[in-house]
Amino acid sequence: MLKINDLHASVEDKPILRGINLHVKPGEVHAIMGPNGSGKSTLASVIAGKEEYEVNKGDILLDGEDLEELSAEERAHKGVFLSFQYPVEIPGVSVTNFMKTAINETRKAKGLPDMPANEMLKLIREKSELLEIDRKFLSRSLNQGFSGGEKKRNEIFQMAMLEPKLAILDETDSGLDIDALRIVANGVNKLKSKDNAVIVITHYQRLLDYTVPDFVHVLHNGKIVKSGTKELAHELEAKGYDWIKEEVGA
Amino acid sequence: MSKYTEDDLREELKTKEYEYGFYTDIESDTFPIGLNEDVVIAISKKKNEPQWMTDWRLEAFKSWKEMTEPEWANVHYQKPDFQAIAYYSAPASVDPNKTLDDVDADLLAMYKKLGISVDEQKKMNNIAMDIVVDSVSVATTFKKTLSEKGILFMPISEAIQEHPELVKKYLGTVVPQKDNFYAALNSAVFSDGSFCYIPKGVRCPMELSTYFRINQANTGQFERTLVIADKGSYVSYLEGCTAPSRDENQLHAAVVELIALDDAEIKYSTVQNWFPGNAEGKGGVYNFVTKRGICEKNAKISWTQVETGSAVTWKYPSCILKGDNSIGEFYSIAVTNNYQQADTGTKMIHLGKNTKSTIISKGISAGKSQNSYRGLVQVSPRAENARNFSQCDSLLMGNECGAHTFPYIEVKNKSAQIEHEATTSKIGEDQIFYCNQRGIETEKAIALIVNGFSKDVLNKLPMEFAVEAQKLLEISLEGSVG
Numbered sequence: 001m002l003k004i005n006d007l008h009a010s011v012e013d014k015p016i017l018r019g020i021n022l023h024v025k026p027g028e029v030h031a032i033m034g035p036n037g038s039g040k041s042t043l044a045s046v047i048a049g050k051e052e053y054e055v056n057k058g059d060i061l062l063d064g065e066d067l068e069e070l071s072a073e074e075r076a077h078k079g080v081f082l083s084f085q086y087p088v089e090i091p092g093v094s095v096t097n098f099m100k101t102a103i104n105e106t107r108k109a110k111g112l113p114d115m116p117a118n119e120m121l122k123l124i125r126e127k128s129e130l131l132e133i134d135r136k137f138l139s140r141s142l143n144q145g146f147s148g149g150e151k152k153r154n155e156i157f158q159m160a161m162l163e164p165k166l167a168i169l170d171e172t173d174s175g176l177d178i179d180a181l182r183i184v185a186n187g188v189n190k191l192k193s194k195d196n197a198v199i200v201i202t203h204y205q206r207l208l209d210y211t212v213p214d215f216v217h218v219l220h221n222g223k224i225v226k227s228g229t230k231e232l233a234h235e236l237e238a239k240g241y242d243w244i245k246e247e248v249g250a
Numbered sequence: 251m252s253k254y255t256e257d258d259l260r261e262e263l264k265t266k267e268y269e270y271g272f273y274t275d276i277e278s279d280t281f282p283i284g285l286n287e288d289v290v291i292a293i294s295k296k297k298n299e300p301q302w303m304t305d306w307r308l309e310a311f312k313s314w315k316e317m318t319e320p321e322w323a324n325v326h327y328q329k330p331d332f333q334a335i336a337y338y339s340a341p342a343s344v345d346p347n348k349t350l351d352d353v354d355a356d357l358l359a360m361y362k363k364l365g366i367s368v369d370e371q372k373k374m375n376n377i378a379m380d381i382v383v384d385s386v387s388v389a390t391t392f393k394k395t396l397s398e399k400g401i402l403f404m405p406i407s408e409a410i411q412e413h414p415e416l417v418k419k420y421l422g423t424v425v426p427q428k429d430n431f432y433a434a435l436n437s438a439v440f441s442d443g444s445f446c447y448i449p450k451g452v453r454c455p456m457e458l459s460t461y462f463r464i465n466q467a468n469t470g471q472f473e474r475t476l477v478i479a480d481k482g483s484y485v486s487y488l489e490g491c492t493a494p495s496r497d498e499n500q501l502h503a504a505v506v507e508l509i510a511l512d513d514a515e516i517k518y519s520t521v522q523n524w525f526p527g528n529a530e531g532k533g534g535v536y537n538f539v540t541k542r543g544i545c546e547k548n549a550k551i552s553w554t555q556v557e558t559g560s561a562v563t564w565k566y567p568s569c570i571l572k573g574d575n576s577i578g579e580f581y582s583i584a585v586t587n588n589y590q591q592a593d594t595g596t597k598m599i600h601l602g603k604n605t606k607s608t609i610i611s612k613g614i615s616a617g618k619s620q621n622s623y624r625g626l627v628q629v630s631p632r633a634e635n636a637r638n639f640s641q642c643d644s645l646l647m648g649n650e651c652g653a654h655t656f657p658y659i660e661v662k663n664k665s666a667q668i669e670h671e672a673t674t675s676k677i678g679e680d681q682i683f684y685c686n687q688r689g690i691e692t693e694k695a696i697a698l699i700v701n702g703f704s705k706d707v708l709n710k711l712p713m714e715f716a717v718e719a720q721k722l723l724e725i726s727l728e729g730s731v732g
Contacts, residue, residue: 048687052679072686081687088684092702101698102688109689141702158688 001026001197002047002166007058009046016042018222019058024166027194031208031233032201034219035241040201041085043219044170048082049075062166077109079165079196083155083172090142095154096124098142099161106162127160131187148175156187163191168199173207185210205237218244281338287311290438293338297407297441300414310427310437317431320564323593324622324654327562330501330536335470337439396454402447403458406474409445416447420478424507424542424570432503432538432564436472440505443473448483448514457712459488470501477507479514479549486517488715500525500535502560508543508551512573515550516543519711520567521719524559526726531589531618534561541565547573547602554710556719557584557594558726566624568597571605571633578607581707583719585726586619586651595625595656600636600666609640612704615651616727622654629666636666644674645703647696647727697724 002024009017016039024030034040046053047060049072060067067075090098104114115123128138131153143151152172159167169188173181188211192198200211208216208230216233218226220241225248226232236244281289290311294304319329396403402413410417427437444460460475479485489506502524510516518541527534537560543551553567569578580596598607607627615621621644629636644653655672677699685695700723701708708716 050683071691072683073689073691076687076689084684084687088678088681090681090684090699090702092705093698098688098698101694102685102690105691105694106689162688 001063002199003061003064004047005058005061007043007046007060008056009042009053010056011042011053015056016053016222017046020219020222020224022217022224024197024199026197027192028215029192029198029200029211029213031213031216031230032199032219032224033203033216033233033236035245036203038219039222040219041170042222044082044168044199044201047075047166047168048072048080073105074109076162077106081159081162081164081167083152083159083167083169085170085172085174087143087146087151087155089144091144093142095138095140095142095157099124099158102158102162123161127157130160130190131157132183133157149177149180152176152184153180153187156184160187160191163196165196166199167191167196168201170201171203172200173202173204181207182210205233208233220244220248281336283336284333285335285337285439289337293439293441296338297410299407299410302414302418303410306422306427307438310434311439313428314431314434314438317428317434319431323564323624324620324656325562325564325591325593327536327591332435335501337470337472338441395456399452399455400449401452401454402445404445406443406445406476407441409476413445413447416478417445417476420507420509421474421476422507424509424544425505425540430540433505433540436474436503436505436540439470440472440474443475443504444477445475446477446485446487448479448485450480451482452480453483454485457486457488459490461490470503472502473504475504475506476509477516477518478509479511479516481511482513483511484515486712487519488712489518489520490523490715490718502535502537502539504539504541506539506541506567508541510543510545510549510551510576512547512549514546515552517552518543518554518567519715520553520555520557521711521715521722522555522557522559522563523722525561526559526590527561527588529588529617531561534590535559536561537563537565539563539565541567542570542597543568543578544570545573545576545578545602545605548575549573550577550579552577552579552581552710553596554581554707555583555594556707556711556715556722557582557592558722560592561590563590563592563594565594566596568599569607570599570601571607571636572601573605574602575604576602577605580607580609580611580625581710582610583612583614583704583707583723584621584623585614585723586616586621587726588617588619590617590619592620593622593624595623597626598628598638600627600629600633600638603632603634603636605633605636607636607638609638609642610706611640611642612707613642613644613653614647614700614703614723614727615644615653616647618650620652620654622656624656624658626658626660627668628659629661629663629668631662633663634665636663638666638668640668640670642670642672643703644672645700646674646676693724693728696727700724700727 004020004022007017007020032040055068062078100120107115172184176184185207200207213230216228216230217224226244290307291304294307425433428434446458448454477487508516508518524535524537545551551569557563567580571578578598584592584594586592596609609625611623613621613623623642627638642655646653653674657670659668661668681699682692682695701720708719711719
């Protein structure tokens with residue numbers, strides 16, 4: 001589904017990604033771990049199409065289609081979803097209104113009419129239950145005054161609503177207490193299917209206890225320096241990242 | 251819940267140029283340009299006005315001649331040449347004794363284009379409407395229905411003839427002839443406008459609406475609106491404005507006076523969409539308007555305005571809270587784009603005891619525009635327990651525009667409670683990217699963010715107007731983030 005080949009990317013002429021290779025198949029969960037500044041969030045932003053990031057070399061293919069020329073919203077329409085590490089606030093725009101707009105814009109891009117109100121309502125009800133979200137929460141301004149946990153839960157709620165093909169969770173676990181973590185992880189697990197894929201970007205092992213990855217990759221200095229299975233995550237948890245840095249001679 | 255979704259809105263917005271910028275070629279009766287005493291007299295004569303009215307105008311003209319154009323506002327423009335403007339222009343086919351059925355077909359076609367087919371308005375929207383084209387009021391609908399309740403709603407020129415006692419009693423009581431330069435000019439040369447009187451204890455059953463349009467080139471529009479809500483009555487009044495796109499600047503200097511007697515309530519809403527000039531800052535309407543209301547005991551006046559048009563705006567809808575327990579409210583959205591300049595706000599003058607005022611101002615600046623909020627909250631020595639809450643928020647788009655806030659607070663009574671909050675924010679690339687990532691393209695994202703920012707004020711508008719206002723916000727900001 002997702003094929004990243006020798007990807008080099010920079011921001012303001014500063015190279016950050018230096019040759020990433022990653023293949024993700026439908027139904028898989030990949031974890032990307034690594035120390036601060038290794039390029040994890042950059043990778044997420046580059047896949048999502050953030051403009052400040054320039055791809056210098058290599059390509060990103062989604063179902064064989066090169067994403068390079070597509071804008072961020074077009075990538076979203078094709079099923080790329082990014083759960084933000086720091087979700088932004090939009091005062092005066094309710095969660096519901098925001099979701100309605102997002103869904104209908106995506107439908108429009110596909111040549112579909114707006115989702116009928118009753119269908120939308122049903123979808124909202126179903127997905128908010130899944131993530132144990134209070135209905136009152138949905139009428140609040142997007143992310144305004146939300147706690148860290150509420151913001152992250154809201155991100156996963158949006159993911160549930162949009163049903164992406166490829167979901168990238170950028171440090172969704174940071175700032176979550178254990179209950180919120182469980183709810184978020186359960187949500188992700190329930191949304192997993194044989195047709196979609198998830199990339200989990202994280203520092204820590206703990207989300208991976210709930211959402212078990214098929215593959216774990218370690219990112220260091222803009223490159224994937226080690227890949228393995230979930231045991232690798234345990235090893236990292238126990239030993240930290242220094243041994244990997246030594247191993248790759250950085 | 252509204253059925254009007256944001257996509258309906260988008261559908262309607264396929265052409266985003268100033269869509270009211272057409273000119274209708276209607277034969278018109280226009281005075282030669284220039285202003286002197288004779289012109290003032292001629293306008294008065296044209297209207298068959300009684301002598302007291304002519305004298306009143308002349309008095310105003312005398313004051314105006316002595317006055318100079320104010321310069322304290324944060325706007326820069328080439329001063330109009332007041333001798334290069336025609337002070338009266340009327341569609342020639344208007345007969346003072348007309349009914350709607352007699353209205354010129356071209357005029358009717360023009361209303362249709364404006365989306366205000368008078369017939370439909372009549373039937374569907376339950377809005378009584380007075381339409382002022384250039385200088386004359388051409389159609390007032392629903393007159394009969396209203397008169398059954400004793401409500402008077404008519405062109406002010408007609409009111410001068412038919413209800414001189416009311417006009418004489420109230421005209422100029424809130425905005426005196428020599429109040430300011432533009433008010434004095436208006437008092438001398440106003441040619442029409444709307445008049446409305448709600449009798450004691452009557453709740454006006456429908457929205458009353460005036461639609462102003464400048465059509466002729468080189469004409470000024472000076473309409474005069476007088477709304478009187480007698481004791482215990484209620485009225486909601488709407489005002490909309492458009493003008494054709496022209497290269498030269500056009501002058502609009504209106505005066506609106508509201509009188510809310512004991513226990514009365516007036517809600518006055520404006521959607522102002524005068525031609526703002528083109529993207530290079532050429533043309534556009536100079537909008538120099540004086541709007542003020544007076545509240546007697548327990549009365550309430552609420553101003554709501556959405557200002558998206560005009561090249562230069564100078565406007566401060568105000569409330570004089572004379573009566574005890576009276577309430578003044580001001581809700582405003584002012585959008586400036588390209589080279590537009592707006593200096594707008596309100597004055598809340600607390601004279602009575604336990605008077606309350608609320609000011610919510612939302613300024614949105616884009617392009618190279620300058621947007622200023624200027625407001626005065628004044629509490630007089632005998633205004634015990636006066637309260638004011640002011641909130642002024644500015645939203646900036648891009649790096650070349652400006653937002654300014656000039657709040658003046660004068661308190662002469664220790665029991666007053668005044669709160670002022672102000673914020674300035676910028677639409678961030680992060681916000682846009684967040685929306686993009688959810689499949690929402692940039693223009694739509696901006697519309698969403700701006701609507702969210704303006705929500706507190708949009709909610710105060712009557713439904714039909716809220717939809718139009720939302721649409722206008724989107725049009726006005728088109729292309730403002732590159």
